[in-house]
Amino acid sequence: MKLSNYIKYLLVCTFIASNAIAQPPNPLKIWYQSPANIWEEALPIGNGRLGAMVYGGTETEVLQLNEETVWSGEPGNNILSGVKPYLPAIRKLIFEGKYEEAQELANQYLPRSAGAENNYGMRYQPVGKLNIAFPINAKVEHYYRELDIANATTTVTYQLNGVHFKRETIASLSDDIIAMEITADKPGSISCVLSMNSPHAAPKIAVQDQSLFLSGSSGDYESKKGKVHFAAIVKPEVSGGKLTQTDTSITITKADKLVLYISIGTNFINYKDISGDAEKKAASLLKAAQGKDFEGLKQAHIFQYKRYFDRVKLDLGSTPAAQKPTNVRLAEFHQGHDPQLVALYFQFGRYLLISSSQPGTQAANLQGIWNDKVAPPWDSKYTVNINTEMNYWPAEVTNLSAMHEPLFDLIKDISETGQQSATEIYGARGWNIHHNTDIWRISGVVDGAFYGLWPNGGAWLSQHLWQHYLFTGDLDFLRKYYPVLKGAALFYKDVLQKEPEHGWLVVCPSMSPENSHHPKVSIGAGNTMDNQLVFDVFTNFITASAILNQEKLLADSLSAMMPALAPMQIGNWGQLQEWLHDWDKQGDKHRHVSHLYGLYPSNQISPYQTPALFAAAKTSLLARGDESTGWSMGWKVNLWARLLDGDHALKLITDQLTPSKQPDGTEKGGTYPNLFDAHPPFQIDGNFGCTAGIAEMLLQSHDGAIHLLPALPEAWQDGEVSGLKARGGFELDLRWKAGEIEAMTIKSELGGNCRLRSYVPLMGAGLKIAAGENPNPFYQTPSGLPPLNHAVEKVGNPNLRKVYEYDLEMEKGEVIRLHKR
Numbered sequence: 001m002k003l004s005n006y007i008k009y010l011l012v013c014t015f016i017a018s019n020a021i022a023q024p025p026n027p028l029k030i031w032y033q034s035p036a037n038i039w040e041e042a043l044p045i046g047n048g049r050l051g052a053m054v055y056g057g058t059e060t061e062v063l064q065l066n067e068e069t070v071w072s073g074e075p076g077n078n079i080l081s082g083v084k085p086y087l088p089a090i091r092k093l094i095f096e097g098k099y100e101e102a103q104e105l106a107n108q109y110l111p112r113s114a115g116a117e118n119n120y121g122m123r124y125q126p127v128g129k130l131n132i133a134f135p136i137n138a139k140v141e142h143y144y145r146e147l148d149i150a151n152a153t154t155t156v157t158y159q160l161n162g163v164h165f166k167r168e169t170i171a172s173l174s175d176d177i178i179a180m181e182i183t184a185d186k187p188g189s190i191s192c193v194l195s196m197n198s199p200h201a202a203p204k205i206a207v208q209d210q211s212l213f214l215s216g217s218s219g220d221y222e223s224k225k226g227k228v229h230f231a232a233i234v235k236p237e238v239s240g241g242k243l244t245q246t247d248t249s250i251t252i253t254k255a256d257k258l259v260l261y262i263s264i265g266t267n268f269i270n271y272k273d274i275s276g277d278a279e280k281k282a283a284s285l286l287k288a289a290q291g292k293d294f295e296g297l298k299q300a301h302i303f304q305y306k307r308y309f310d311r312v313k314l315d316l317g318s319t320p321a322a323q324k325p326t327n328v329r330l331a332e333f334h335q336g337h338d339p340q341l342v343a344l345y346f347q348f349g350r351y352l353l354i355s356s357s358q359p360g361t362q363a364a365n366l367q368g369i370w371n372d373k374v375a376p377p378w379d380s381k382y383t384v385n386i387n388t389e390m391n392y393w394p395a396e397v398t399n400l401s402a403m404h405e406p407l408f409d410l411i412k413d414i415s416e417t418g419q420q421s422a423t424e425i426y427g428a429r430g431w432n433i434h435h436n437t438d439i440w441r442i443s444g445v446v447d448g449a450f451y452g453l454w455p456n457g458g459a460w461l462s463q464h465l466w467q468h469y470l471f472t473g474d475l476d477f478l479r480k481y482y483p484v485l486k487g488a489a490l491f492y493k494d495v496l497q498k499e500p501e502h503g504w505l506v507v508c509p510s511m512s513p514e515n516s517h518h519p520k521v522s523i524g525a526g527n528t529m530d531n532q533l534v535f536d537v538f539t540n541f542i543t544a545s546a547i548l549n550q551e552k553l554l555a556d557s558l559s560a561m562m563p564a565l566a567p568m569q570i571g572n573w574g575q576l577q578e579w580l581h582d583w584d585k586q587g588d589k590h591r592h593v594s595h596l597y598g599l600y601p602s603n604q605i606s607p608y609q610t611p612a613l614f615a616a617a618k619t620s621l622l623a624r625g626d627e628s629t630g631w632s633m634g635w636k637v638n639l640w641a642r643l644l645d646g647d648h649a650l651k652l653i654t655d656q657l658t659p660s661k662q663p664d665g666t667e668k669g670g671t672y673p674n675l676f677d678a679h680p681p682f683q684i685d686g687n688f689g690c691t692a693g694i695a696e697m698l699l700q701s702h703d704g705a706i707h708l709l710p711a712l713p714e715a716w717q718d719g720e721v722s723g724l725k726a727r728g729g730f731e732l733d734l735r736w737k738a739g740e741i742e743a744m745t746i747k748s749e750l751g752g753n754c755r756l757r758s759y760v761p762l763m764g765a766g767l768k769i770a771a772g773e774n775p776n777p778f779y780q781t782p783s784g785l786p787p788l789n790h791a792v793e794k795v796g797n798p799n800l801r802k803v804y805e806y807d808l809e810m811e812k813g814e815v816i817r818l819h820k821r
Helices: 003-014 081-095 099-109 278-290 294-309 326-335 339-356 387-391 401-426 448-452 457-472 475-495 528-548 552-564 594-598 611-624 630-642 646-656 685-698
Strands: 029-032 043-046 050-054 060-067 128-133 141-148 153-160 163-171 178-184 190-197 204-208 211-217 229-239 242-245 250-255 257-266 313-315 706-708 719-726 730-737 740-748 752-758 804-810 815-819
Touching: 029 326, 043 141, 043 153, 043 163, 043 339, 050 163, 060 178, 060 229, 060 257, 081 099, 081 401, 099 448, 128 211, 128 257, 153 294, 163 294, 178 190, 178 294, 190 204, 190 211, 190 229, 190 257, 229 242, 229 250, 229 278, 250 257, 257 278, 294 339, 313 339, 326 339, 326 646, 339 646, 339 685, 387 457, 387 630, 387 685, 401 457, 401 475, 457 475, 457 528, 475 528, 475 552, 528 552, 528 594, 594 611, 611 630, 630 646, 630 685, 646 685, 685 719, 706 730, 740 752, 740 804
Parallel strands: 706 752
Antiparallel strands: 029 141, 043 050, 050 060, 060 128, 128 190, 141 153, 153 163, 163 178, 178 257, 190 250, 204 211, 211 229, 229 257, 242 250, 313 719, 719 730, 730 740, 740 815, 752 804
16 A cells, blocks of 8 residues: 555544534624724725725715726836946945945935936825715614625614614625615605715716716826826616706605616726726626616625635634624724634635735735825835735635736736836846836836835745745646746846855845835845845746746756855844844834745745744844734734744734724724724735734645644634645645644645644654655745655754644545544
């Protein structure tokens, strides 16, 4: 009998096959007992292209509307090529240790302000608001509003003069419109006035054919004219009652039921083409949807949504706190025990990703798809030195791979526009991008040298292509994006410089994102994150080249360069150095922890393969502290999970699930009443980062094995999760009690070796695999090291727990269900 089959036999003998893990219903609702007074209390709905914030007012209901392509400006890049002739001088100053002079020279050609001839990226902007004014002549009673994230619907109910009113709103995934139904339990009770407004200059508002129209253009900004035209149509369908209209409003009187169909279109086609017809698109979508009643629209929408959302379930237990309104639970979370709020927050992140990033739409930006300002914080762009990447950390592991596609489209676009920055700024082949982009796919430097002279945005973004392949093993996908991986590698092959002290190959100039190594100076050479990113870019391309049997000579040339890349270094107080030199300050609490990229999201730092670096990374993270901006705490949840410390990861979740607004009126990093992440202000990446971190606490697959419950906190001793994905095409369901696995289902979509890692023996006694088979070609181990094939005990760190590993050779499509006696 083959060893792998014998292991299967032993496991099945010790475990009893069971049915799929039963998941008790969780209250996956965010709910309140009063309307929203501010935007951060309103509830978000979206279908990837359209978004709305629903306030739930009783006197006036407000739907703040977004369409994903309403951005200021027009097509065009933002290359400041004047710096190219001075790159040798900038590099020379850096290598001589004259960092401030180097930054000053760069700033002469990369000014902090874009000026009249260029731009530093455009702004994501709102469409406007739909206002629904109701006559209120008595006290509203029994008010309730909710966002049902199990069905992607929002509902408002209340009682007025003995009549029960109900409003349901959806952003339809199936019909690409927003729809609201207003009902009452007494005929003739619905009266309201519909109107619209927009913060844009000179919007046009009109009523034609019993429909409300809003149209306008996006804003001018810096060197660009606003040339995105938008059109919104609101079509009321009235049952009973009367409809009258003015030039700019519609009045509904004594109706039995009211359904509002809201359609929005723009002239945007792609980043270089805005020749579309906004009015025609809006009208076409409205016409297609209008023939369907609200219940039909809702059921089709829910069906489409649940195809994605229902793939993953999480139960961490429930306490009486789960019966309280969400704002009360948030305020009490840090001092109580409410594990269900963590599960709700986890699923809210998945809800937001489904709602803001659908196949064929734009990628989720700094605020996902929700924004009420014409000049939002940081322009609500794509910040690619952490934030955009964090948006998509949950995509693969929480079984939302299709939601990753808009980011892949963005990367493909930037691999085209990024050829201009690679050539005109660096004189290099391939492509690159700096730390920001927008819908027009700019690739040049943004915000001057201190923040912007970081040429590694493309390197980080390209990791998402490789990770998707590791999770799915999709060879067609790898072939499609192979040129993008190649272009990223070619850029670094051309721009790496030999630093004089050690002869290492480094990126110069660059920085450790947004942090300063000397007062007001960021730029340098060979920063730790640079080196980690280049290592991944080269490794990914070399492996892809081997899998696809393409361009062996180029792959070999990169392999020859890799030993000369600057290594990760441990500094004088035991920390992982952030820079090439030992400049780290123990009191530095900077929000970015860029040098820990090698720990997460990359896999270059391992408790088993690189224990000294693992310990140094922990020292750095401890020194950085816990409380920070919301998104920074989201990153730290993942980092502490990778450090196998579930209690510390849960402490970060607790810090993040703290109300942002303080008693004195100030704000800090945390969470808004509607569970949006607070930098402050709102940035959606913190939501996504924490969702990914919770998954990382329960399952990891980056370090040569599928690690079961790797960072389980003491507070989560009983629970279950289903549908999480692991690299190598595996899907797992787990149920645990008293910290030990009781039931497990493993599904293999690709077949091949499945290596399980567990802190406790899965068969009641330790089992050592003397010789396991190597993982599949797409199942990468760190730094090309051989995979672990035996039980590991306390390697290099006295706090590490013993682990047991099991190799199972699975067939494509095979499912193994195991249940402990």
